[in-house]
Amino acid sequence: MTTQVSDDLLRACDGRVEPAGDDDALLGIRPRWVASPASTEETAALMRVVARDGLAVTARGSGTRLRWGGRPERLDLVVDTSRIDALVEHAAGDLVYVAGAGRSLARVQEDVGGAGQRLGIDPPTGGTLGGAVATAASGPLRLHHGAVRDLVIGMTLVRADGVVAHSGGKVVKNVAGYDLAKLLTGSFGTLGLITQVALRLHPVPQGRRWVTASVADAAAAGAAVLAVAHSQLVPSAVELDVPVSDAGSSGPGGPGAGAGPREPVGSAGPAGSLSVLVEGHPDGATESAQRVADLLAASGGADVLVGEDPPSWWGDHVAADRPGCTLLRVTHVLTGVTPLLRVLTEAAAGSGVRAHLRGSPAVGVEHVAVEGDSDAVAALVQRLRVASAGFDGQVVVLDAPDDVRDRVDLWVPIQALGLMRAVKDRFDPGRLLSPGRFVGGI
Structure with a gap:
């Protein structure tokens, strides 16, 4: 298996593509490369090369929940989102926060804490914003603030073919395209690469x-x-x-x-x-x-x-x-x-x-x-x-x-599995995004 990085991959990611090491293996499967894009635009350019060459991709934030889910059918490239971590906007008056998917949850809470606000996503293992959304990981405050999908009001994602898509917005009342954000929440990276998220905040009680x-x-x-x-x-x-x-x-x-x-x-x-x-x-x-x-x-x-x-x-x-x-x-x-x-x-x-x-x-x-x-x-x-x-x-x-x-099925039978597979086929017909990681081998 060659590990030489193609010029197209290097150009797409501004040279931030390297051969994978042992620590980059996912559930025993070692990828060929690790790419570290710094923006939605670089991620889109990277995915266009991926789609052309038929490479299998898994996104990785801090890796705290990367083992959750099934073993990938194949894995060529890990897309590390840690550089997509910009704070885009904190509209304290509107209780809205927008940031890159690679921003850590700890930094998010620091960003909003000074305004007496908090994000109701508090999973115990920490991790990144994108990872929490992709796995729908919540903590104790879910009872009061709702699940992750209740807090996501907008999202930017890159499809398997490199096309950038936007869902919802940064205003709580804007529900245009909100179902797409719900669809990506908890999809374990099988429908698109999340690069930016807009979320609803809440005041911190005294x-x-x-x-x-x-x-x-x-x-x-x-x-x-x-x-x-x-x-x-x-x-x-x-x-x-x-x-x-x-x-x-x-x-x-x-x-x-x-x-x-x-x-x-x-x-x-x-x-x-x-x-x-x-x-x-x-x-x-x-x-x-x-x-x-x-x-x-x-x-x-x-x-x-x-x-x-x-x-x-x-x-x-x-x-x-x-x-x-x-x-x-x-x-x-x-x-x-x-x-x-x-x-x-x-x-x-x-x-x-x-x-x-x-x-x-x-x-x-x-x-x-x-x-x-x-x-x-x-x-x-x-x-x-x-x-x-x-x-x-x-x-x-x-x-x-x-x-x-090897002894158990990780997932439970889902009545809507046929519909879920149809959605996967629509979003990712080439099965490039985390193939085999989700329910029913999606």
Whole structure:
């Protein structure tokens, strides 16, 4: 396989194309080159050469979620977006922010923080703006501000043939082409290369309080979540942390180390912690926090604490980058917390598998980190999927070691798969953009 860079690629990217190294491999597949365009125009010129030569391309930001998704069918070129990181506009009065896709989320929050504003995208692993949009990665604030697709109001992208397309705008009320931005959000880079994003911002509340309680078992966790969700209070986030392991695999250093006591196998489910964030005027936040504390205590929560700082585990959705860990995204209805925890406990019992659930039960999205023998991990995933009707959700494998990937389908069956394939064919008929990475091998 030749690694000599063509003159056309070099001209398109102002010379910023280099042979790939071992660190550029994606799930065991090493590309030939890495290109680092600095603008939408350079990206478009690069993609015109890619289309002409039939090269397979994957976009890369900071790489924090690059392993999410399937192994690419082929990979010739990685497009590194880190140089497409300009702050285009921060219209503080309109609560709108526009920046290049390669800008880090940390820098975005710094850009807007001085104006007392924030972006409601707060995934625990950080990353770039484009990466968060491409993977639809949200954090705890999703409950209050909405999912990523709710915050994107405009987008600039480069199609597989090098044509630049614009969707939406920088004004919140402008909805022209908004469906295209929604389509690209969560598409894992299979429909176009995102180069610029316009987003809706929110003011940072003056007062913040966290209320944290221990929950003894699955029933108590479900009751506490429902008590908060059905109250007249409007929390900004509700986060759950539950270690799960069988009696033979709960030693120090496991996923739940330091997280508190565990129930014995066969009980109503493991013990854990539930934390609620309330925000607003300082006096109002203090009053609301006390009301939340009373709700949690009345619904079976123990050791209820109110503080100005989050618990140590807040927002860290189970260390997605831990080597050897299989990371699941599990969705469920609001009432599905208890059955999910019970099924997870039963699946882990006696298997030698250690698991740790953490996420946002009030919006029905949890992440589960699983460690253990590959056959046992695959069996746990299958058991969760079979039982998913009980919590009315889905189980997707975001990341996994190679031996687990070989044993499970990362994605779940999608009724609209035929339509999704038709969209892929329309946007990328040559299958040049991250082929095989998305659901159904798209």
